[in-house]
Amino acid sequence: MNWFVDLNISDKITIISSSVTAIISIASVWIALKALQTTKNSIVEANRPYVVIAIETIDIGFYAKYLVVKNYGNTGAYIKSIKSNHDFSDKYFSNFLKDFSDKFIAPGQSFITYLDIQQNESHMQFEISYTDSNKEYKETFKLDTSLYKHHVHQTVNKSNLGDLENTLNNIFHAQSKTRL
Missing domain, CATH: 1.20.5 (Single alpha-helices involved in coiled-coils or other helix-helix interfaces)
Structure with a gap:
């Protein structure tokens, strides 16, 4: 220095x-x-795909439950496989998950099937593997079906109205609830 x-x-x-x-x-x-x-x-x-598996309910006079596979991302995805811990073999949609092997799902596209949940079933787990042009993704979804056990469906049956009027009234009521 x-x-x-x-x-x-x-x-x-x-x-x-x-x-x-x-x-x-x-x-x-x-x-x-x-x-x-x-x-x-x-x-x-x-800009990556976000493929999600969820349970949705629709009010159609009762709460119908549907299994939804949807791509919320901005790019398409090739689904490699969807696996579940739930036994779908005795259900009428047993091939729903198997049909996804090497299928393309566009952004915003969804596939929906009716889900028959028994009262004693409370947890379902799904593992989905998918790719975009750059990377492979593997995600696990744990769905708690017990959330849907206590949904209460409200119907109106006014004695001064006929069956058609009561049905239409209930349909309009169900549609109004979706905007809440």
Whole structure:
């Protein structure tokens, strides 16, 4: 460090300012690279497929339950497989999950089938594997069907109205509830 002491003041200032400039430049490049990586990750995440399995209910005079497979993402996906811990072998839609093997599901597209849930069934688990053009995804969905056991359906049966009028009244009531 003796060489630094022997320098005149203008040389010392030049060396110090050059060093500070180099450090700031390196830090700026590092920050720019991190920002670029974050932006790239955000774009990839925003444009990937999000294939979801859920249970939906529809009020049709009673609460009908449906199993829904839907792509909520912005790109399509090729479904490799859907597996479940639930025994669908005795149900009329036993091939519903098997039919998805190597099938394409577009953004916003959904597949729906009636779900016959017995009173003693409370948990269903699904594992779905799918790919887009870049990556393979594997997601697990745990559905608690006991949430639907206590849904109460309200119907109106006014004695001064006929069957058709009461049915129409209940249909309009069910439609109005969907906007709540």
